[in-house]
Amino acid sequence: MKRLSATGAAALAAVAIGALSAPPAAAASSDCQPGWFCMWDDSSYRGRWLSSPAQNVSNVGTYMNDRMTSYWNRTDQWITVYYDSGYRGCLFAIPPGGSDAAVDPDLNDRVTSFAVGQWC
Numbered sequence: 001m002k003r004l005s006a007t008g009a010a011a012l013a014a015v016a017i018g019a020l021s022a023p024p025a026a027a028a029s030s031d032c033q034p035g036w037f038c039m040w041d042d043s044s045y046r047g048r049w050l051s052s053p054a055q056n057v058s059n060v061g062t063y064m065n066d067r068m069t070s071y072w073n074r075t076d077q078w079i080t081v082y083y084d085s086g087y088r089g090c091l092f093a094i095p096p097g098g099s100d101a102a103v104d105p106d107l108n109d110r111v112t113s114f115a116v117g118q119w120c
């Protein structure tokens with residue numbers, strides 16, 4: 001786990017954030033490019049969103065904190081998502097290519113950080 005904390009801090013700059021003004025029709029799954037991990041606030045890959053290449057992000061920021069409802073992992077690696085910042089509180093791990101249009105209710109609006117790898 002030391003590797004995670006060593007690389008997480010510098011990684012956030014590469015994260016892309018969907019524009020607040022984008023209409024719902026524009027914030028669709030087509031926003032998620034091959035090779036990126038994407039999460040959306042709303043079900044069915046809609047609403048405000050964040051996309052990132054395969055990397056560790058110790059805090060998704062206030063824009064997406066505790067909002068993830070749907071996701072699509074278009075990277076070729078596992079992505080583990082966490083309840084708290086700094087990779088604490090493992091929620092679940094997403095296989096390469098994995099997606100969910102609506103996570104389970106007990107996992108909804110909880111993700112704060114994520115990391116490359118299958119950690120839980």
Ligand SMILES: [Ca+2]
Pocket residue numbers: 040041042066067068069108109
């Ligand atoms: Ca949400």
